[in-house]
Amino acid sequence: MGKSDGRALFVRREAHIPAPPASVFALLTDPEKILRWMGTEAQIEPQPGGLYLVNVTGARFARGSFREVVPVHRLAYSFGWDGSEVVPPGSSLVEIDLADEAPNGTLLRLTHTGLPNAEQCAGHNEGWAHYISRLAVAAAGKDPGPDPMAGRVG
Template sequence: MNQTNSSDKLMKEIFIECRPETLFSFFTDPDKLVRWMGRHVLLEPSIGGKYRIDVNGSDIAMGEYKEIVPNEKIVMTWGWEKSKLVPPGSSTIEFKLTPKDNGTLLMLTHYDLTESEVSSHQQGWTHYMARLQSLAQGQDPGVDPWSVQAMH
């Protein structure tokens, strides 16, 4: 069906009972981001600013911020430090925050993934968005089990 070099995208949507500005801070404040993803997080949340998320000591996500619309949208490039398949900058993630009822609809779109990488990233975002949801709603998701074991 697809050629090997074609790129796919994955989309996920989740409703979170908190205001967009509360949710937004979980993408731009390293102390908050590290509570739902990674063990060590470095962020420069400005256009062209870099980020580095050390998930478990060996898997390290890196990229840069491309677009930041306060409380509405964040676009960043994404990749893994040592990966040949998804090197840093090779794919793009967009997070859109839309106010809805008494909370925020979070829409994630991950572009430019190779077909073979879609399912592992789908699993990853399912895991992390559930953690983000409970955190932003005031619960404690606890230590990320993935932060203590290598994924690959």
């Protein structure tokens, strides 16, 4: 098994966020601000080797550690799920780049590599699409409301 079917196994998302990179970076790295758009609890240490731990749905923890932290422009952290044999903690890599967009917006590019199969790529693609749209709402100063994925284990 592997990548022989010609499809590269990764997730890539791009989004235009109506806030400057510094605001978006804070929403990605400040544990209290993360909870505005994703998760029920978060422990984030945004420095190389620091912990990334977010209870995404209230039923499932994503866990990894930061590899790169370039304030307001880039984050990279290992990623996986507590208790998962398919995508164990730290087994994949999430990279987020934030680029200035005039007048005061941000282009967010997310790449998630190291996922084991197409099914996991599809699932994580759906998850990131959902949470990045909530991030955009929070960045605009609005409340994205209760997370419809709350309680989901899958």
